[in-house]
Amino acid sequence: MIQVQLLNVNIHNVAMSDLLNNLRDGGLVVTPNVDHLMKLQRDPDFYGVYQEAEYRVCDSKILMYVSHFLGTPIREKISGSDLFPAFYTYYKNDESIKIFLLGAADGIAEIAQKNINSKVGRNIIVDTYSPPFGFEKDGEECQKILNMINSSNATVLAIGVGAPKQEIWVAKHRKHLHKIEIFLAIGATINFEAGNIKRCPKWMSEVGLEWLYRLSSEPKRLWKRYIMDALPFLYLIFKQRLKLYKNPWSKVKRNRTNNILSAFKGFKRM
Structure with missing residues:
Protein backbone atom coordinates (compact mmCIF):
# COMPACT_ATOMS: atom_id res chain seq x y z
CA MET A 1 0.00 0.00 0.00
CA SER A 79 -11.95 11.12 8.97
CA GLY A 80 -13.15 8.90 11.79
CA SER A 81 -16.57 10.54 11.63
CA ASP A 82 -16.83 9.61 7.94
CA LEU A 83 -15.22 6.19 8.26
CA PHE A 84 -17.46 4.87 11.03
CA PRO A 85 -20.84 5.35 9.29
CA ALA A 86 -19.31 4.11 6.04
CA PHE A 87 -18.04 1.05 7.93
CA TYR A 88 -21.30 0.03 9.55
CA THR A 89 -23.19 0.67 6.31
CA TYR A 90 -20.69 -1.38 4.28
CA TYR A 91 -20.95 -4.32 6.71
CA LYS A 92 -24.63 -4.02 7.62
CA ASN A 93 -25.45 -7.44 6.13
CA ASP A 94 -22.34 -9.17 7.49
CA GLU A 95 -23.52 -10.91 10.67
CA SER A 96 -19.90 -11.51 11.75
CA ILE A 97 -19.46 -7.76 12.28
CA LYS A 98 -20.55 -6.89 15.82
CA ILE A 99 -19.46 -3.55 17.23
CA PHE A 100 -18.72 -2.46 20.80
CA LEU A 101 -18.83 1.32 21.38
CA LEU A 102 -16.43 2.59 24.06
CA GLY A 103 -16.50 6.29 24.91
CA ALA A 104 -18.59 9.46 25.29
CA ALA A 105 -20.45 10.63 28.40
CA ASP A 106 -23.01 8.54 30.28
CA GLY A 107 -25.95 7.60 28.09
CA ILE A 108 -24.53 9.06 24.88
CA ALA A 109 -23.14 5.80 23.49
CA GLU A 110 -26.49 4.12 24.18
CA ILE A 111 -28.29 6.76 22.11
CA ALA A 112 -25.72 6.26 19.33
CA GLN A 113 -26.33 2.50 19.55
CA LYS A 114 -30.09 2.91 19.06
CA ASN A 115 -29.63 5.35 16.18
CA ILE A 116 -27.13 3.16 14.34
CA ASN A 117 -29.03 -0.11 14.85
CA SER A 118 -32.18 1.59 13.58
CA LYS A 119 -30.39 2.80 10.43
CA VAL A 120 -28.70 -0.54 9.76
CA GLY A 121 -31.77 -2.69 10.47
CA ARG A 122 -30.05 -5.06 12.89
CA ASN A 123 -28.22 -4.97 16.20
CA ILE A 124 -24.78 -4.32 14.71
CA ILE A 125 -23.85 -2.37 17.89
CA VAL A 126 -24.03 -5.14 20.48
CA ASP A 127 -22.99 -3.17 23.58
CA THR A 128 -21.62 0.15 24.84
CA TYR A 129 -19.76 1.61 27.79
CA SER A 130 -18.95 5.16 28.87
CA PRO A 131 -15.75 4.94 30.95
CA PRO A 132 -15.09 7.33 33.85
CA PHE A 133 -12.44 10.04 33.63
CA GLY A 134 -8.97 8.59 34.20
CA PHE A 135 -10.09 5.02 33.48
CA GLU A 136 -6.92 4.29 31.52
CA LYS A 137 -4.84 4.58 34.75
CA ASP A 138 -7.11 2.30 36.78
CA GLY A 139 -6.16 -1.35 36.41
CA GLU A 140 -9.43 -2.66 37.85
CA GLU A 141 -11.50 -0.41 35.59
CA CYS A 142 -9.52 -1.49 32.53
CA GLN A 143 -10.02 -5.15 33.43
CA LYS A 144 -13.75 -4.50 33.84
CA ILE A 145 -13.85 -2.96 30.36
CA LEU A 146 -11.92 -5.87 28.86
CA ASN A 147 -14.35 -8.34 30.46
CA MET A 148 -17.34 -6.39 29.12
CA ILE A 149 -15.97 -6.32 25.58
CA ASN A 150 -15.00 -9.99 25.59
CA SER A 151 -18.38 -11.11 26.98
CA SER A 152 -20.25 -9.02 24.38
CA ASN A 153 -18.97 -11.24 21.53
CA ALA A 154 -18.08 -8.08 19.59
CA THR A 155 -15.61 -8.42 16.74
CA VAL A 156 -15.08 -4.67 16.31
CA LEU A 157 -14.10 -2.07 18.91
CA ALA A 158 -14.93 1.54 18.08
CA ILE A 159 -13.27 3.68 20.74
CA GLY A 160 -13.82 7.42 21.11
CA VAL A 161 -12.05 8.78 24.19
CA GLY A 162 -9.70 11.25 22.51
CA ALA A 163 -6.13 11.08 21.24
CA PRO A 164 -3.65 9.85 22.27
CA LYS A 165 -5.57 8.06 25.04
CA GLN A 166 -7.68 5.90 22.71
CA GLU A 167 -4.79 4.74 20.53
CA ILE A 168 -2.49 4.01 23.47
CA TRP A 169 -5.23 2.10 25.32
CA VAL A 170 -5.90 -0.11 22.31
CA ALA A 171 -2.20 -0.80 21.77
CA LYS A 172 -1.77 -1.77 25.43
CA HIS A 173 -4.84 -4.00 25.70
CA ARG A 174 -5.62 -5.37 22.23
CA LYS A 175 -3.89 -8.68 22.95
CA HIS A 176 -6.41 -9.29 25.74
CA LEU A 177 -9.42 -8.68 23.48
CA HIS A 178 -9.66 -12.18 22.09
CA LYS A 179 -12.58 -11.74 19.68
CA ILE A 180 -11.86 -8.22 18.45
CA GLU A 181 -10.30 -8.17 14.99
CA ILE A 182 -10.95 -4.55 13.94
CA PHE A 183 -10.08 -1.50 16.05
CA LEU A 184 -11.39 1.93 15.03
CA ALA A 185 -10.08 5.01 16.86
CA ILE A 186 -12.91 7.45 16.15
CA GLY A 187 -12.60 10.41 18.55
CA ALA A 188 -15.82 12.46 18.84
CA THR A 189 -17.75 10.29 16.38
CA ILE A 190 -19.91 8.64 19.05
CA ASN A 191 -21.22 12.10 19.96
CA PHE A 192 -21.97 12.82 16.31
CA GLU A 193 -23.84 9.53 15.96
CA ALA A 194 -25.88 10.29 19.08
CA GLY A 195 -26.72 13.73 17.74
CA ASN A 196 -25.67 15.67 20.85
CA ILE A 197 -22.85 17.38 18.92
CA LYS A 198 -23.46 18.58 15.38
CA ARG A 199 -20.94 18.07 12.61
CA CYS A 200 -19.94 21.05 10.55
CA PRO A 201 -21.69 21.77 7.23
CA LYS A 202 -20.39 19.56 4.42
CA TRP A 203 -19.05 22.51 2.43
CA MET A 204 -16.85 23.60 5.35
CA SER A 205 -15.41 20.10 5.65
CA GLU A 206 -14.73 19.90 1.91
CA VAL A 207 -12.72 23.16 1.87
CA GLY A 208 -10.80 22.43 5.07
Missing part, protein backbone atom coordinates in the same frame (compact mmCIF):
# COMPACT_ATOMS: atom_id res chain seq x y z
CA ILE A 2 1.40 3.39 -1.03
CA GLN A 3 2.32 5.71 1.84
CA VAL A 4 2.88 9.47 2.02
CA GLN A 5 5.28 10.88 4.59
CA LEU A 6 4.09 13.91 6.57
CA LEU A 7 6.66 14.79 9.24
CA ASN A 8 7.22 11.54 11.18
CA VAL A 9 4.05 9.78 9.99
CA ASN A 10 3.64 7.60 6.93
CA ILE A 11 0.01 7.98 5.91
CA HIS A 12 -1.60 5.26 3.82
CA ASN A 13 -2.71 6.76 0.52
CA VAL A 14 -5.88 4.70 0.21
CA ALA A 15 -9.45 5.29 -0.92
CA MET A 16 -12.34 4.71 1.49
CA SER A 17 -13.69 1.83 -0.59
CA ASP A 18 -10.35 0.01 -0.54
CA LEU A 19 -9.92 0.58 3.20
CA LEU A 20 -13.36 -0.83 3.98
CA ASN A 21 -12.64 -3.93 1.92
CA ASN A 22 -9.17 -4.40 3.44
CA LEU A 23 -10.59 -4.25 6.97
CA ARG A 24 -12.02 -7.73 6.41
CA ASP A 25 -8.53 -8.85 7.43
CA GLY A 26 -8.63 -6.82 10.66
CA GLY A 27 -6.30 -4.19 12.09
CA LEU A 28 -6.13 -0.89 13.95
CA VAL A 29 -7.16 2.28 12.10
CA VAL A 30 -5.79 5.62 13.31
CA THR A 31 -6.75 8.91 11.68
CA PRO A 32 -3.94 11.49 11.77
CA ASN A 33 -4.76 15.19 11.66
CA VAL A 34 -2.75 18.31 12.53
CA ASP A 35 -3.33 17.81 16.26
CA HIS A 36 -2.07 14.22 16.06
CA LEU A 37 0.99 15.20 14.06
CA MET A 38 1.98 17.77 16.67
CA LYS A 39 1.41 15.29 19.51
CA LEU A 40 3.61 12.83 17.62
CA GLN A 41 6.47 15.32 17.85
CA ARG A 42 6.23 15.30 21.66
CA ASP A 43 4.99 11.87 22.72
CA PRO A 44 7.18 8.82 22.05
CA ASP A 45 4.49 6.40 23.29
CA PHE A 46 1.97 7.82 20.85
CA TYR A 47 4.59 7.62 18.12
CA GLY A 48 5.25 3.97 18.95
CA VAL A 49 1.54 3.16 18.66
CA TYR A 50 1.37 4.88 15.28
CA GLN A 51 4.26 2.79 14.00
CA GLU A 52 2.38 -0.38 14.87
CA ALA A 53 -1.07 0.63 13.55
CA GLU A 54 -2.07 -1.31 10.45
CA TYR A 55 -3.82 1.69 8.86
CA ARG A 56 -3.00 5.40 9.15
CA VAL A 57 -5.47 7.39 7.07
CA CYS A 58 -5.76 11.14 6.50
CA ASP A 59 -8.31 12.84 8.78
CA SER A 60 -7.76 16.39 7.56
CA LYS A 61 -8.27 18.46 4.45
CA ILE A 62 -5.39 20.60 5.72
CA LEU A 63 -3.10 17.56 5.53
CA MET A 64 -4.29 16.98 1.97
CA TYR A 65 -3.29 20.54 1.06
CA VAL A 66 0.06 20.03 2.77
CA SER A 67 0.66 16.78 0.88
CA HIS A 68 0.17 18.66 -2.41
CA PHE A 69 2.60 21.34 -1.20
CA LEU A 70 5.17 18.63 -0.50
CA GLY A 71 4.65 17.07 -3.93
CA THR A 72 3.12 13.80 -2.71
CA PRO A 73 -0.67 14.29 -2.84
CA ILE A 74 -3.01 12.25 -0.66
CA ARG A 75 -5.96 11.02 -2.69
CA GLU A 76 -8.78 11.12 -0.12
CA LYS A 77 -9.71 12.45 3.32
CA ILE A 78 -10.97 9.68 5.61
CA LEU A 209 -12.71 24.64 7.52
CA GLU A 210 -14.05 21.94 9.84
CA TRP A 211 -11.48 23.04 12.43
CA LEU A 212 -12.98 26.55 12.42
CA TYR A 213 -16.49 25.21 12.97
CA ARG A 214 -15.37 23.02 15.87
CA LEU A 215 -13.33 25.85 17.38
CA SER A 216 -16.36 28.17 17.31
CA SER A 217 -18.47 25.41 18.91
CA GLU A 218 -16.02 24.55 21.72
CA PRO A 219 -13.55 27.47 22.01
CA LYS A 220 -12.44 26.83 25.62
CA ARG A 221 -11.55 23.21 24.94
CA LEU A 222 -10.13 23.49 21.44
CA TRP A 223 -8.43 26.89 21.14
CA LYS A 224 -5.00 25.57 22.09
CA ARG A 225 -5.25 22.63 19.71
CA TYR A 226 -6.18 24.74 16.69
CA ILE A 227 -4.40 28.02 17.39
CA MET A 228 -1.25 27.27 19.38
CA ASP A 229 -0.17 24.35 17.20
CA ALA A 230 -0.81 26.03 13.84
CA LEU A 231 2.43 28.02 13.48
CA PRO A 232 4.74 25.26 14.80
CA PHE A 233 3.07 22.82 12.40
CA LEU A 234 3.60 25.11 9.39
CA TYR A 235 7.21 25.66 10.46
CA LEU A 236 7.86 21.91 10.53
CA ILE A 237 6.19 21.44 7.15
CA PHE A 238 8.46 24.07 5.58
CA LYS A 239 11.42 22.28 7.13
CA GLN A 240 10.28 19.04 5.50
CA ARG A 241 9.89 20.81 2.16
CA LEU A 242 13.48 22.03 2.51
CA LYS A 243 14.59 18.52 3.61
CA LEU A 244 15.64 19.88 7.02
CA TYR A 245 13.06 18.09 9.15
CA LYS A 246 14.33 15.37 11.49
CA ASN A 247 12.13 12.80 13.22
CA PRO A 248 12.60 13.41 16.99
CA TRP A 249 11.95 9.72 17.66
CA SER A 250 14.13 8.13 15.00
CA LYS A 251 16.18 6.49 17.77
CA VAL A 252 12.98 5.06 19.24
CA LYS A 253 12.24 3.46 15.88
CA ARG A 254 15.78 2.10 15.57
CA ASN A 255 15.74 0.71 19.10
CA ARG A 256 12.39 -0.97 18.44
CA THR A 257 13.83 -2.62 15.31
CA ASN A 258 17.01 -3.66 17.17
CA ASN A 259 14.92 -5.27 19.93
CA ILE A 260 12.94 -7.26 17.36
CA LEU A 261 16.16 -8.41 15.65
CA SER A 262 17.69 -9.41 18.99
CA ALA A 263 14.63 -11.44 19.89
CA PHE A 264 14.71 -13.16 16.48
CA LYS A 265 18.40 -14.04 16.89
CA GLY A 266 17.69 -15.47 20.31
CA PHE A 267 14.87 -17.59 18.88
CA LYS A 268 17.17 -19.00 16.17
CA ARG A 269 19.73 -20.09 18.80
CA MET A 270 17.09 -22.05 20.75
